[in-house]
Amino acid sequence: MTDIAAPIPAVQRMTLRQRLIRLVADPAFQARAARLPLLRRIVRREGDAMFDLVAGFCHSQVLLALVRLHIPAQLLDATAGTATLAARAAMPVDRMTVLLNAAASLGLVKQIRDHWSLTVRGAALAGVPGLQGMIAHHDVLYRDLSDPVAFFRGQVRTELADFWPYVFGAGGATDPGVTATYSALMADSQALVAADTIAAVDWTRSQHVMDVGGGTGAFLTALGLAQAHPRLTLFDLPAVAPAAADRFAAAGLTPRTTIRAGSFRDADLPVGADTITLVRVFYDHADATVAALLARVHAALPPGGRLVISEPMTGGAAPTRAGDAYFALYCMAMRTGRARSAAQIGTLLGQAGFVQIFSPAGARPAITTVLTATRH
Numbered sequence: 001m002t003d004i005a006a007p008i009p010a011v012q013r014m015t016l017r018q019r020l021i022r023l024v025a026d027p028a029f030q031a032r033a034a035r036l037p038l039l040r041r042i043v044r045r046e047g048d049a050m051f052d053l054v055a056g057f058c059h060s061q062v063l064l065a066l067v068r069l070h071i072p073a074q075l076l077d078a079t080a081g082t083a084t085l086a087a088r089a090a091m092p093v094d095r096m097t098v099l100l101n102a103a104a105s106l107g108l109v110k111q112i113r114d115h116w117s118l119t120v121r122g123a124a125l126a127g128v129p130g131l132q133g134m135i136a137h138h139d140v141l142y143r144d145l146s147d148p149v150a151f152f153r154g155q156v157r158t159e160l161a162d163f164w165p166y167v168f169g170a171g172g173a174t175d176p177g178v179t180a181t182y183s184a185l186m187a188d189s190q191a192l193v194a195a196d197t198i199a200a201v202d203w204t205r206s207q208h209v210m211d212v213g214g215g216t217g218a219f220l221t222a223l224g225l226a227q228a229h230p231r232l233t234l235f236d237l238p239a240v241a242p243a244a245a246d247r248f249a250a251a252g253l254t255p256r257t258t259i260r261a262g263s264f265r266d267a268d269l270p271v272g273a274d275t276i277t278l279v280r281v282f283y284d285h286a287d288a289t290v291a292a293l294l295a296r297v298h299a300a301l302p303p304g305g306r307l308v309i310s311e312p313m314t315g316g317a318a319p320t321r322a323g324d325a326y327f328a329l330y331c332m333a334m335r336t337g338r339a340r341s342a343a344q345i346g347t348l349l350g351q352a353g354f355v356q357i358f359s360p361a362g363a364r365p366a367i368t369t370v371l372t373a374t375r376h
């Protein structure tokens with residue numbers, strides 16, 4: 001069913017800003033402005049930006065096709081001609097030409113003489129750990145979003161949550177095959193989050209760090225390699241946590257690490273750490289679960305102990321594309337959690353008895369935002 005927006009009610013007294021908005025929406029003004037030397041550039045820029053919004057889904061599908069056909073990986077190995085790429089993709093040459101030109105328009109590849117190579121952006125796509133894996137499962141998200149009005153009304157039984165079964169608690173993460181798939185993607189997509197989180201925080205005072213919801217140990221491994229001194233404890237669900245042992249062993253970190261399996265929904269957290277990290281954990285959960293988890297974190301830390309939270313956040317009063325037009329929708333499709341702003345998380349921290357809540361600069365907000373807090 002198509003929804004037509006209700007007509008805007010008549011405005012009694014228009015502010016200056018509203019008058020300006022009405023003027024810009026007037027097709028006659030748009031046509032006049034496009035011819036005026038001073039306004040022409042703005043009109044063109046706004047038109048291009050509007051077109052990008054209109055065509056965003058096509059752009060994403062071009063990206064998805066490239067990833068599914070392993071074109072970034074192929075072009076990282078060697079440049080290739082259109083016919084070669086078409087043959088490898090079992091695609092007619094003329095259709096591959098359309099795909100590659102579309103990718104070139106998006107700045108991902110470029111044709112030099114008869115051969116295609118990656119651009120700087122295409123090379124970043126090929127190299128960012130986990131990014132192609134995230135893109136490859138976006139078909140699930142897009143199916144959930146295919147009727148966006150029903151989606152925003154909460155009338156779609158989304159599929160995305162089935163892709164990440166652990167969010168429904170320990171019972172959701174018992175099949176080792178399923179957990180292995182999502183744990184690998186989660187760990188791969190962690191690399192930039194871990195790098196920015198580690199860089200944003202001063203770890204010199206931390207003697208013992210416990211990563212709660214630490215998956216298969218990607219964050220603690222990165223931290224252990226960056227900081228030689230702290231002891232490291234990983235806490236995650238019984239179906240997930242044991243796999244961290246191989247990662248710790250491969251990094252030579254086994255003597256410094258402890259793995260504790262359990263559910264933070266069902267029991268208290270182990271004590272002993274002076275620093276607890278929660279990386280990409282809150283946004284999977286409702287406020288009540290986060291509040292209960294924070295109470296357990298508070299109880300597990302000594303007075304003066306530190307909590308480090310890191311995950312993609314919304315922009316709050318200043319919405320951001322990554323936070324508000326991607327992660328917020330992603331979390332909504334996950335059904336159990338939501339993307340929050342730093343201010344919202346700060347409020348939850350304050351209610352749980354944490355003080356000195358800071359957001360250190362340094363992290364790339366599209367990748368993650370970091371908050372630190374102290375247990376009172």
Ligand SMILES: CC(C)=CCC/C(C)=C/CC/C(C)=C/C=C/C(C)=C/C=C/C=C(C)/C=C/C=C(C)/C=C/C=C(C)/C=C/CC(C)(C)O
Nearest residue numbers: 120124128131134164186189192280283284330331334367
């Ligand atoms: C060679 C020439 C000519 C010049 C060189 C100039 C030069 C040196 C340029 C620099 C090039 C460079 C190094 C670029 C680097 C670019 C990088 C690092 C780009 C990184 C982009 C990262 C992105 C887009 C990350 C996206 C992450 C996403 C979408 C993650 C999603 C994660 C989700 C949804 C997690 C879900 C988990 C759950 C289930 C909710 O719990």
Ligand SMILES: C[S@@+](CC[C@H](N)C(=O)[O-])C[C@H]1O[C@@H](n2cnc3c(N)ncnc32)[C@H](O)[C@@H]1O
Nearest residue numbers: 166186190213214215236237263264265279280
């Ligand atoms: C989005 S993943 C983040 C994993 C890791 N911190 C990262 O950033 O890659 C959320 C993690 O929380 C864990 N988790 C979910 N519910 C949990 C619970 N009740 N008790 C312990 N861990 C839980 C999941 O198994 C998963 O590893």
